[in-house]
Amino acid sequence: MGKFEISKRSNGEYQFNLKAGNGQTILRSEGYSSRAGCDNGVDSVRKNSQDDSRYDRKTSTSGKFYFNLKASNGQIIGTSEMYESESGRDNGIASVKENAPDALIAEPAM
Numbered sequence: 001m002g003k004f005e006i007s008k009r010s011n012g013e014y015q016f017n018l019k020a021g022n023g024q025t026i027l028r029s030e031g032y033s034s035r036a037g038c039d040n041g042v043d044s045v046r047k048n049s050q051d052d053s054r055y056d057r058k059t060s061t062s063g064k065f066y067f068n069l070k071a072s073n074g075q076i077i078g079t080s081e082m083y084e085s086e087s088g089r090d091n092g093i094a095s096v097k098e099n100a101p102d103a104l105i106a107e108p109a110m
Contacts, residue, residue: 001098002026003106004042005070006035014038018045018078018100025070026095027078041107044077045069049100055093057086069096 013031032038047094
């Protein structure tokens with residue numbers, strides 16, 4: 001089962017990483033000024049992860065593939081890692097869809 005790991009950055013912002021059952025990060029958030037904002041971001045990922053139209057499939061300038069998960073208002077709520085192939089990116093999207101709805105929240109030791 002996947003999990004959301006919430007951490008605090010050195011600048012005081014909160015962020016989350018969605019990790020698959022194997023521990024690999026499949027989605028990371030932007031920074032949030034408050035823990036409540038970060039928790040809302042996690043809820044938004046859970047809610048929007050099942051809607052394929054919320055995934056913006058992208059190609060970087062270096063030719064790598066990635067995706068952004070967007071909320072209904074178009075705001076990016078998570079960005080994937082870089083993948084070598086389109087199929088790798090598509091597998092990453094499938095992993096978010098599979099892991100996000102039931103993922104537990106964990107706070108790593110700081």
